[in-house]
Amino acid sequence: MTGIxxxxxxxxxxxxxxxxxxxxxxxxxxxxxxxxxxEENVKFVRYAIDQGIDFLDSSDMYGWGHNEEVLAxxxxxxxxxxxxxxxxxxxxxLEGGGMGVNGRPEYVPEACDASLKRxxxxxxxxxxxxxxxxxxxxxxxxxxxxxxxxxGKVRAIGICEAKPETIRRAHATHPLAAVQSEYSLLYRDxxxxxxxxxxxxxxxxxxxxxxxxxxxxxxxINAETVAExxxxxxxPRFSQGNFQQNRELxxxxxxxxxxxxxxxxxLALAWLLGQxxxxxxxxxxxRASRFDENVAAMGVSLSADELAAISAAVxxxxxxxxxxxxxxxxxxxxxxxxx
Numbered sequence: 557m558t559g560i561x562x563x564x565x566x567x568x569x570x571x572x573x574x575x576x577x578x579x580x581x582x583x584x585x586x587x588x589x590x591x592x593x594x595e596e597n598v599k600f601v602r603y604a605i606d607q608g609i610d611f612l613d614s615s616d617m618y619g620w621g622h623n624e625e626v627l628a629x630x631x632x633x634x635x636x637x638x639x640x641x642x643x644x645x646x647x648x649x650l651e652g653g654g655m656g657v658n659g660r661p662e663y664v665p666e667a668c669d670a671s672l673k674r675x676x677x678x679x680x681x682x683x684x685x686x687x688x689x690x691x692x693x694x695x696x697x698x699x700x701x702x703x704x705x706x707x708g709k710v711r712a713i714g715i716c717e718a719k720p721e722t723i724r725r726a727h728a729t730h731p732l733a734a735v736q737s738e739y740s741l742l743y744r745d746x747x748x749x750x751x752x753x754x755x756x757x758x759x760x761x762x763x764x765x766x767x768x769x770x771x772x773x774x775x776x777i778n779a780e781t782v783a784e785x786x787x788x789x790x791x792p793r794f795s796q797g798n799f800q801q802n803r804e805l806x807x808x809x810x811x812x813x814x815x816x817x818x819x820x821x822x823l824a825l826a827w828l829l830g831q832x833x834x835x836x837x838x839x840x841x842x843r844a845s846r847f848d849e850n851v852a853a854m855g856v857s858l859s860a861d862e863l864a865a866i867s868a869a870v871x872x873x874x875x876x877x878x879x880x881x882x883x884x885x886x887x888x889x890x891x892x893x894x895x
Contacts, residue, residue, distance in 0.1 A: 560608030569733035579611025581840030586619030601630035659689025661700035694892035720753035739763035792877035825853035
């Protein structure tokens with residue numbers, strides 16, 4: 557066991573769920589950033605849990621069920637009870653191609669039952685609506701999610717990529733344990749708007765892509781360009797001119813890391829965790845070496861002055877390029893239909 561087990565756990569909202577400040581985002585286990593080996597990934601997840609990691613974040617759209625099936629194998633043989641298991645629903649494949657969002661209340665229990673079966677568990681600890689359905693009132697969706705708690709299929713609920721007003725409406729319908737959105741030194745404008753609401757309401761913030769999808773790691777800090785066949789290249793922030801501007805910002809982070817005698821990813825994660833005890837970061841990886849580096853960030857302490865200096869060095873809005881391509885941007889940081 558590493559020092560993870562000695563770290564003070566963070567409570568997820570007003571729920572009875574608690575976890576270490578750094579968890580594991582599992583999307584990469586399903587080929588999001590290159591080929592994935594199921595056998596090796598099962599071993600890796602168990603390695604992470606053996607080291608003390610206790611928050612796993614999945615979704616029914618990661619590999620369209622594949623991710624949950626891999627986790628089912630990893631969580632067998634006594635591993636299930638060692639973690640807070642999170643999954644999500646709401647993104648759906650459309651006939652003829654493309655991806656839509658389904659937040660209709662009748663779909664919620666159907667999606668949950670399918671995830672429970674794939675995961676091989678009786679209950680999901682934290683169940684998120686992956687994307688807000690802009691055609692369905694959030695009260696209807698969250699009302700259906702609350703019934704899952706009553707049925708004992710889910711312990712706590714959350715939503716993702718919602719604007720503050722929708723978060724307020726959702727929380728008024730049933731208390732949210734967490735809201736999940738992208739949050740990193742590079743991309744924090746929308747996240748900080750969300751946190752203003754979640755902090756006030758006592759909701760935790762689960763931060764995905766806390767390393768800017770890799771921009772804040774040595775892999776890209778040390779790279780002059782990004783190859784067009786690299787899976788990251790499809791994201792606007794990695795394309796040509798945008799990448800150069802973002803790399804300059806990442807180099808500023810690297811300078812602070814030298815001063816703190818840690819790696820740039822560790823500094824970026826420490827900065828994020830230093831924003832408040834309501835924040836849990838879920839960097840994604842399938843490599844033990846990267847995992848070890850990430851969790852060691854919990855041992856990096858930053859003073860208020862250091863946090864302020866790092867924030868000033870990478871100002872809000874300084875990064876170039878949107879978080880997703882145009883089509884996907886229409887589904888993030890949005891409001892639901894009026895009730």
